[in-house]
Amino acid sequence: MIKNIVFDYGDVFINLDKPATVRVLHELGVKDISEEMMNVYKLYEVGGIATGEFVNRFKELYPNIPSHKFIDAWNAILLDFPLHRLDFIKELKASGEYRLFLLSNTNDLHISWIQNDWGMELYNEFKDCFEQFYLSHEINLRKPNLNIYEFVLNENGLLAEETFFIDDTQENTDAAAELGIKVWNIDPLTEDIVDLLAQKEFDE
Template identity: 70%
Template structure:
């Protein structure tokens, strides 16, 4: 029986354009993503380097001005459809499940979201969850299994009673290895508002 639901953020609640940052970087002359760049990205996403250090890396390597990099970096972030927020609020109000957010999110992205939404809406969204885990705040990232072990342990959750939704197959595979039930949602054809219609939630 499912008692706990862990949600990803991007392409579950907020829409993303995952190619947008690459396209914007290409306009700035960065046409290939190197291993060194990915390492910096992973370090930043886990909060192991600061926003200034992250920006400095790109400036020193490619001479990209701060404003241009921040714009390119945040280009991935799109809208937050109201019907998804309405669904989440109803789910939270029902008290049927313990709700958690678990997102690979860096400081620049969350700052953009707070500014775009406004802090009132952001706080209302955040308060729908018992815990709101952002990778750069907890120093873990998906798909590493230690991030799921952390959430289970911190909240005394049984993996078999826990359900995880994420649009990235790598992430749901990692959770599944620990015995967590998963939904690898397809953002183009599926919507989080249909969660409770899934067979796993049939009473």
């Protein structure tokens, strides 16, 4: 029986254009994302370096690109937040049937953009739907590493077999499933989180 639901953020609630950052950087003259830059990104995503240092590392590699253009390219991945999804999560919370959690690989620049784009009132209205709102740069852990799922389970006294996790990335749901968590690898092109309770995986 499912008692706990853990949601990803991007392409579950907020729509993403995942190739956008690479596309915009390419337009700025960055022909290839180096392994060094990917390592810096992963470090930034778990809060290992601050935003200023992250931007400065990029500037060292590409001194001809202004910082504000890099930041705009970095945030180009983020699109809209369909408000019917807010209605859904508010109704799910109001039902009191499940403990609700958010677990996202999200960095400081992205969450700052979301707060500014949505406005803090809407952002907090969404955030308040969850018992815990876990962002990778704040908890220093990232998916698909098993320790992030173990952290959520242990921190909240959850049983894996009573927990359901939704994420659009296959390796993230595969990792959670290794621990016995029930999962839905949602396809953002054909599926919507508002149909969660109708999923066969949720009923199994």
